[in-house]
Amino acid sequence: MSTAVSTPTPGPMRQLLNAARTMFIAWGELADFILRSMGWLFFKRPSRGTLLPICFQVGVLSVPVVGITGLFIGMVLAVQSYAEFVRIPPLKDWLGVAINGSVIRELGPVLAATMLAGRVGSAIAAELGTMRVTEQIDALTCLGVNPLHYLVVPRFLACVLLIPLLTVLADFMGIMGGALISTQLYGMEPYRYWSLSQDKLGMWDIMTGLIKSVFFGASIALISCFRGFHSKPGAEGVGKAATESFVHSFIAILALDFFLSMFFNSIYRQLWPE
Amino acid sequence: MSLTGSIPLLDDQLPPAPPLVRLENVHMQFGPQPVLRAIDLDIRRGETTVIIGESGCGKTVMLKLMIGLLRPTQGRVFFDEQNLADLNERALTQQRLRFGYVFQGAALFDSLTVFDNIAFPLREHTRKSAQAIEESVLQLLAEVGLAPSLLTKKPAELSGGQRKRVGLARALILGPEIMLYDEPTTGLDPIMTDVINDLILQVPKRHPVTNVVVTHDMKTVMKVAERIVMFMPLSRVQPHEPQIIFDGTPTELAICSEPRVQQFVRGEARMSVP
Numbered sequence: 295m296s297t298a299v300s301t302p303t304p305g306p307m308r309q310l311l312n313a314a315r316t317m318f319i320a321w322g323e324l325a326d327f328i329l330r331s332m333g334w335l336f337f338k339r340p341s342r343g344t345l346l347p348i349c350f351q352v353g354v355l356s357v358p359v360v361g362i363t364g365l366f367i368g369m370v371l372a373v374q375s376y377a378e379f380v381r382i383p384p385l386k387d388w389l390g391v392a393i394n395g396s397v398i399r400e401l402g403p404v405l406a407a408t409m410l411a412g413r414v415g416s417a418i419a420a421e422l423g424t425m426r427v428t429e430q431i432d433a434l435t436c437l438g439v440n441p442l443h444y445l446v447v448p449r450f451l452a453c454v455l456l457i458p459l460l461t462v463l464a465d466f467m468g469i470m471g472g473a474l475i476s477t478q479l480y481g482m483e484p485y486r487y488w489s490l491s492q493d494k495l496g497m498w499d500i501m502t503g504l505i506k507s508v509f510f511g512a513s514i515a516l517i518s519c520f521r522g523f524h525s526k527p528g529a530e531g532v533g534k535a536a537t538e539s540f541v542h543s544f545i546a547i548l549a550l551d552f553f554l555s556m557f558f559n560s561i562y563r564q565l566w567p568e
Numbered sequence: 569m570s571l572t573g574s575i576p577l578l579d580d581q582l583p584p585a586p587p588l589v590r591l592e593n594v595h596m597q598f599g600p601q602p603v604l605r606a607i608d609l610d611i612r613r614g615e616t617t618v619i620i621g622e623s624g625c626g627k628t629v630m631l632k633l634m635i636g637l638l639r640p641t642q643g644r645v646f647f648d649e650q651n652l653a654d655l656n657e658r659a660l661t662q663q664r665l666r667f668g669y670v671f672q673g674a675a676l677f678d679s680l681t682v683f684d685n686i687a688f689p690l691r692e693h694t695r696k697s698a699q700a701i702e703e704s705v706l707q708l709l710a711e712v713g714l715a716p717s718l719l720t721k722k723p724a725e726l727s728g729g730q731r732k733r734v735g736l737a738r739a740l741i742l743g744p745e746i747m748l749y750d751e752p753t754t755g756l757d758p759i760m761t762d763v764i765n766d767l768i769l770q771v772p773k774r775h776p777v778t779n780v781v782v783t784h785d786m787k788t789v790m791k792v793a794e795r796i797v798m799f800m801p802l803s804r805v806q807p808h809e810p811q812i813i814f815d816g817t818p819t820e821l822a823i824c825s826e827p828r829v830q831q832f833v834r835g836e837a838r839m840s841v842p
Contacts, residue, residue, distance in 0.1 A: 424678070425677075425678075428673055428675060428678075429671045429672070429673060429675040430675050430676075430677055430678070432632070432637055432671070432675065433669070433671060433675035433676075433677070435637060435664070436635055436637065436664055436667060436669040437664075437665075437688060437689045437692065437738075438661045438662075438664050438665045438689070438692065438693055439692050440657075440661070
């Protein structure tokens with residue numbers, strides 16, 4: 295007969311403390327990672343040969359997916375909004391403002407960032423995770439090259455510099471999609487659709503969306519690189535790193551969106567009080 | 569003019585050269601798991617030292633401590649009489665350039681071709697022209713016995729032996745003073761194992777270099793070793809027993825009476841009791 299030796303299960307308080315300690319350490323590691331990466335960003339620029347291929351992957355290869363999703367979200371927005379706006383005829387003229395405002399202020403930046411987190415962030419985490427478990431990151435260190443400078447800085451720059459362009463594309467395609475459905479399918483007069491948008495939406499709306507996108511791009515790059523660098527060994531570890539990078543990036547995008555929207559609204563009220 | 573400085577000293581009057589690498593009372597622990605305990609080890613200049621031991625006894629950890637990839641939990645690691653813990657990041661990087669590290673899985677950069685992998689250290693640390701870099705790469709490729717037709721291939725297209733040889737060429741290209749080999753023949757067929765062993769032997773003849781080889785392949789041990797150091801996993805030594813249970817020449821290994829050494833040398837599942 296075999297005798298099983300059972301280890302005592304820690305109590306709920308102990309488990310809570312352990313979880314808090316783990317989370318505290320993880321946040322500390324992330325902060326340290328970000329600070330050291332940012333140090334390298336200002337200390338030494340990455341070479342063009344390192345930066346350009348990553349810009350191609352992050353920017354050019356994301357154009358189709360961002361464009362298509364932007365187009366469809368504008369079209370869906372038109373379908374859903376028209377059904378509500380058409381019930382109250384005076385509101386119908388505001389359909390363009392509602393669609394274009396939603397796209398420019400929120401959906402364009404968030405959608406472009408979500409697509410970037412899914413397409414690029416996961417790929418970054420998987421690539422760096424594989425480099426970690428196959429000792430390629432150690433090899434860089436042994437060859438006298440700092441992995442943060444060589445791997446993180448170019449990815450950070452590519453995400454931060456190119457996400458505003460992808461956001462502009464998502465905005466444009468979303469606006470076009472909304473206009474296409476509203477004017478061609480539901481027969482709205484184009485002049486009435488566009489004129490109120492021109493009056494009610496301005497450079498402030500576009501710029502706040504683009505500034506938000508820069509924060510989204512930075513968070514995607516840093517979270518994805520961090521997850522990749524701290525990937526656990528094996529296929530499971532790399533897969534988990536890729537999944538977690540998307541989930542954490544997505545949460546960060548939504549949280550940042552909330553806080554930045556609050557921040558920009560308060561600035562707006564300060565600059566242009568009612 | 570004083571003549572005292574010009575009196576030649578006989579070789580046997582010269583003080584012995586200090587060891588190139590010295591580990592002093594090194595302890596290493598990962599979380600709650602101790603791996604190395606109170607290790608004192610000198611790596612003498614110009615010698616090929618082979619570190620052997622069962623899987624999990626801390627051989628690779630030892631190599632990573634020597635090059636400063638890991639910091640000991642306790643104790644000091646000296647390279648060329650400099651304590652690695654005293655060096656800042658830049659100075660440590662300069663010291664690392666005096667090492668060549670051949671990784672167990674070669675750790676070639678997946679996204680680069682064979683040529684770019686071998687040329688990588690030259691591009692990062694020298695101002696050599698493209699032509700000079702190409703000449704250096706071709707010369708090293710010939711030294712490790714690979715055809716120039718492989719230069720345009722990616723690491724994924726290479727066999728295990730080819731990857732190891734490309735990794736060796738990359739490690740040698742900056743003319744290191746010390747070569748660290750981590751399981752250089754693991755996973756190779758017997759012929760390729762012998763090819764790699766020959767290369768390890770040839771390297772000091774072409775470049776003045778100190779070799780440290782970590783392996784559990786006894787054919788490699790007997791072929792390349794001038795000095796053999798055997799480690800035991802901490803789980804198999806008594807609390808006050810040293811972790812290094814053998815330090816001597818191949819001849820001394822053959823006549824060593826320590827049963828655990830003989831068990832390892834003979835590759836026996838059970839220890840033979842004398």
